[in-house]
Amino acid sequence: NEQLAKFKSLRDHALRATVIPMLFPARGGPAALAPALDVVCKAADEAIAAGAKVLILSDRGGDAEHAPIPSLLAVAGLHHHLVREKKRTQVGLIVETGDAREVHHFALLIGYGAGAINPYLALDSLTQVQADGFIDEAIPAEELHPHYLKAIKKGVVKVMSKMGISTIHSYRGAQIFEAIGLNKELIDKYFTHTATRIQGIGIEE
DSSP states (O other), X not given: OHHHHHHHXXXXXXXXXXXXXXXXXXXXXXXXXXXXXXXXXXXXXXXXXTTOSEEEEEOTTOOXXXXXXXXXXXXXXXXXXXXXXXXXXXXXXXXXXXXXXXXXHHHXXXXXXXXXXXXXXXXXXXXXXXXXXXXXXXXXXXXXXXXXXXXXXXXXHHHHHHTTOOOHHHHTTOOOOBOSEEOHHHHHHHSTTOBOSSOEEOSOO
């Protein structure tokens, strides 16, 4: 959280950052998700035109009126939008999300273009998880975050190594995954070129 706060404060700097909300109006229901993703892409285009070098996609601020856009959908959709617009190399993507918890979540986000991830909800939940008895009480509270982040990093490296990839630079945006249960229309727009052999649900589902 502290490191990301420093990025957010970079206004007049070579690494100028812009925060883009990953939220959509809850009252709009499923039909509001696709237009919200278009708003995210438009906001990114405007930020790049204004000189932004780092885009921070954040789902903080969710409430009864604002539902979070699934972070993988937002990251992959924006990544491919910027590729199509020939702007992807102009910016880095950072994700501030509450839905990244397990190793595979992180592997997917990086594989679809994220340069850094702040799993703020997972980090904020560790003390409660320990209090509920799922983490050894002997581990000091100040060591919970470092232990969690180390485990996630080691897990991502293990996923990469199984694919024969040795660097994050080679893995980022490589999208070496196959989708199971997503239809072609959803894949073509937001997860372009990802294999989806059995089809399935669309964006509203």
